[in-house]
Structures are given as structure tokens and as C-alpha cells.
Amino acid sequence: MTLVRVLFYFLSFIAIASALYAAASKNLVRGIFVFFVTLFALAGLYVLALADFVAVTQVVIYVGGILVLILFAFMLSGKETLNVLQQQKDKFFSLAKLPAILLAALFFIVLLNVVLKADADNLPWVKESISLKNEITPNVIMIDNIGINLMTRYLLPFEAISVLLLMALVGAAHLSRKEGKA
The missing domain is CATH 1.20.5 (Single alpha-helices involved in coiled-coils or other helix-helix interfaces)
Structure with missing residues (x-):
């Protein structure tokens, strides 16, 4: 068994186990931090698949952005809301x-x-x-193609997603601010 295969099985096990723990965890803080481990294990799998750009994007956007947003939502939510989430019924199947x-x-x-x-x-x-005996050689053309396609062929969807994310950011900022009592 090669080192790459051992790393693949190790990172796969970490990703699956941490994702299952994050989904089944009753403690929200632990679930968020275990989700952090899941995202890093997925980035490691992308590196093994020679998709380094996707791995860096995974770390920057999901770990650096989405996970921080989840942590802020958790910190800004009221204690009553968190207690209701913690006290949910343990039934797996319900109506x-x-x-x-x-x-x-x-x-x-x-x-x-x-x-x-x-x-x-x-x-x-x-x-x-x-035909290449399962060896894919990395080359710089992969990242060049992503950049060229993003700025030419997929420019409209790219800009639409950026406007959507901006609207989500403004909405999150509006929801998180405290209302003054009149």
C-alpha cells in the first residue's frame, strides 16, 4: 500500500467520522468545531486529488468564511434560542x-x-x-483554465453569486444588530 493510499484512507476516515459526529452531536459548539475538522480533511483530500486550487478555495471560503459566519450566528443568538435547540426531543423518526x-x-x-x-x-x-497508469501529472493549465472560464464564459453567474452573497451579508448584519427600545 502506497503512502498516498494510506493518506487517502486516513483523511477519508477523519472526514466521515467528524461529519457524522458533527451531525449527531447534541452540543452545538462541539459540532461546529468538529465541522471545522471535516472541512480541513476535505481540503486534504482535494490536495491528494491534485486539485490544489479547490483545496485552497475550500480553506479560504468554507473554513475562513462560512465557519466563522456559523460561529458568529451562534454567538449572537440568544440564550433562550440555544436552550430550545438543546432541549429538542430525542426521537429520530417523528411526524x-x-x-x-x-x-x-x-x-x-x-x-x-x-x-x-x-x-x-x-x-x-x-x-x-x-492509459497513464493512474498517474495524473499536475500542470499550471488547470488553474489558468479556471481563471479564464470564470472571467469569460461564467462571468454572469460569478457576478450573480457575488451579489447574492452581498445581500446575505447585509441581511445578516441587519438581523444581528440590536434594536433600540423607544
Whole structure:
């Protein structure tokens, strides 16, 4: 077994175990910090897949931005709200959770259908990888293509997402400010 395979299994185990713990944790603070570990393990998996730009983006945007936003939301929420979240019923299946469970089951069925019907052995990038004896050599063209496509072909969606994120930031700032009593 090669070192890359050992690292892959190690990072995969850390990502899956920490994600399951974050989802099942009753303590919100521990869940947030374990989610931090999950995001870093995913960035490590991206590095192993030679997607260094995606790994850096994962760390900067998700770890540096989204996780900090979650921490601020947790810190700014009132004690009453946190107590209600901590005191939720321990029932896994209930009538109130039925739509979420049905949606998750439907998503699982669709995902399973895609995996079973996909002919992964005949994909062009898989054939190229097999012909190269499963060794993909990194090159600088990958990052250049991302930058060129973002600023030409995908400029409108890129700008639309930036406006959407700006609106979310303004909304979060508006919700977090304290109302003065008149």
C-alpha cells in the first residue's frame, strides 16, 4: 500500500467520522468545531486529488468564511434560542421530521440510480488516467483554465453569486444588530 493510499484512507476516515459526529452531536459548539475538522480533511483530500486550487478555495471560503459566519450566528443568538435547540426531543423518526426524511430518501434513491447507471469505465478522463497508469501529472493549465472560464464564459453567474452573497451579508448584519427600545 502506497503512502498516498494510506493518506487517502486516513483523511477519508477523519472526514466521515467528524461529519457524522458533527451531525449527531447534541452540543452545538462541539459540532461546529468538529465541522471545522471535516472541512480541513476535505481540503486534504482535494490536495491528494491534485486539485490544489479547490483545496485552497475550500480553506479560504468554507473554513475562513462560512465557519466563522456559523460561529458568529451562534454567538449572537440568544440564550433562550440555544436552550430550545438543546432541549429538542430525542426521537429520530417523528411526524414533524417526515418531509425531511422523505426528501433525504428521494435524494438517496436518485443518487443510487446515478451511480448504478453511470458507465464509469468508459468516461474519457478515466480512460486517459488508465492509459497513464493512474498517474495524473499536475500542470499550471488547470488553474489558468479556471481563471479564464470564470472571467469569460461564467462571468454572469460569478457576478450573480457575488451579489447574492452581498445581500446575505447585509441581511445578516441587519438581523444581528440590536434594536433600540423607544
